Amino acid sequence: MMHTDVVIVGAGPAGLCLANALSGAGLSIVLIEPQSIEVLRDPAFDGREIAMTQKSVAYLKTLGAWERIDAHAKSQLSDARVFNGSSPFSMKIGHALSGHAELGWLVSNHLIRRAAFEAVEHARDSGAEIRVMASERVIDVDTDACGARVRLESGATITAQLVVAADSRFSTTRRLMGIAAQMHDFGKSMLVCCMTHEASHEHAAWEWFGFEQTLALLPMNVDPESGAHRSSVVVTLGAREIERLNRLDADAFNREIERRFERRLGAMTLRSTRHVYPLVSVYPKRFVAKRFATVGDAAVGMHPVTAHGFNFGLTGIETLSGAIAEAHAAGVDIASDALLARYEQKHRHATRPLYLITRFITEIYTRDSLPARIARDAMLRIGERLTPFKRAVAMSLAGE
Template identity: 45%
Template structure:
């Protein structure tokens, strides 16, 4: 066996198949699904282009992920939350929204009061989530990971999904399973190979993400500053464990040409622009590490499932980051798909049956569609400098501040608590009991 075959295939597999589920993509969504399936008694093989070394220690990419409480509960149940270091877990106590210039009083202030939670949510580096998911998946009983694997083609038949792939330095090979899941990013090649199109919204903008140290404490308050040329988000992070310096994540969104110019600025000049747009509220700031730029393209697949396939995470819905829903929506799809497959197996049904998978697809669409459209509407409304959108924007923020039901609905989405919030609910049956018996704790 190749030493990078981290676990051998489970002994429970059907002789005609290599596993129960083939998962294309070893990011946090794909790996989280493999762990959840393992806890539910289903075997999987994960194929990922990156090497095992990179999967085990992914480099920082600048992205900080906001997590709802149900998302953290799911990560806790999977065991990956306990793999995070204490300094990697930050909290968002309040969120302040500023329209135009940053002022002493925010246009809209949000907190967790009345939600049953002490804070709105959590914030964790993306690379830490990737590392922790891999750490648990690599030691899960029914998970096999094929690193450095390029998927060459995917096809489905009446009784199987077949995947052709090639690993570095090895001949081409194939795998068969009742179901294949595409979890290989919003620009998913697997989605295209399965014949599923997607609506793509290119906002013509890019986001620059980086860490900054600053003089004044942030008090666990996140700020979203909607400027008319650039949008700035300032997200609270844990203090630097080595120096004790206060840290935040700065997220600058600008049109692509302006973003490139910002990336080309010396560190001091870039920092000065961020500090100026934030009106110096955190005192003197200094760039820590590298800046990373990403194009802003939102994606919504035409179908989330079909005969012997399903889409997961960004391969199904790739969100604009402004409302911080993307990763939480991906974890919700992990929960929903796991529950659907576990139910099918317990009922003696074929887990790759299209009719059964469509129930998962419809449920996820009901969650995702209004959030996706709402997020795109927020982006268009809050980045338009024309007089009418500016007036409408001010009316929206004022109404949210003075109408408790409106503010409550927003807080429900941020915390994940409430009837229509993302991820409300949990794993069923065996996955829940597995979490209880292992006794994972959120109190880190």
């Protein structure tokens, strides 16, 4: 039987960042991950581009991860534009309203994972007591006032003071602890990929609510091979239509995406593999239990329309790791009921309002009836004239 202070289930970006955040606190940490160590060291492109706020970038710097990402892979997110249907009009959220040179930055998820893992290895090489147990799966978690026990598929058992779930919005660990979650299945899927295009995106993100589809364009730096303008493209449709789109050959796919974007970007060319994800948002009834906490998507699984998912994850990690480090330094229980309750209250306060607002936005802006489309257009035109409103959105996008 192995003993450690903290068990983190899931070595994705959230789990790795939590391990980094705790690495200087003098605690022993075990990370458990079903994927192999080779995959953790060199994760494959998964289609997802993460929009990070100024606050999140600053925090990744403190964790030693930001500088490990290649500069060319960090794309400036200057502005945001919201479109409705075929109208060329858009509500524009400019970076100047946020007080920063840009709203934030765009980085591929797999590069964040790689950088976070490299930071964990660096911390371990520098003396931090971190053990990564790859190719392992948790099959049971049991906690009480005295401690926590985690049983693995291999037969091993780990005892700890605290268990933290960082294993996705569909967290098995959270379910093992008996924590229910509110899940909203939007009945649609997202196809994500990287494409080049003729017209410049001017480093502006697009959110385009069209008839029976939602499109997003996330600006990337120029293609390293061709020098062409490049973006992450997100198409949200019914699952059957997404599967049809995913099966098209590259040429047919290019022509259809051009058509869906009404050729506003000119000719478009697929530059990556395509990836499909179900559109489901998740908010657990509780973030904590006895000697147990959730972080990342296991705590809040956001709809991507407001681009706050990973940013909320880092906010929760900063809150929880700070409380744990402070408790350990004071020689008190790092997993007391009071400590975990304070974390839950603070993280719920930080996430619940925007989670509910996002649900409202997606419900209103994805309805396809004519009255809904007319109402959306009116709201965008009113919003474009309300500078205080746009400033508040800009500040939110920047993480202020």
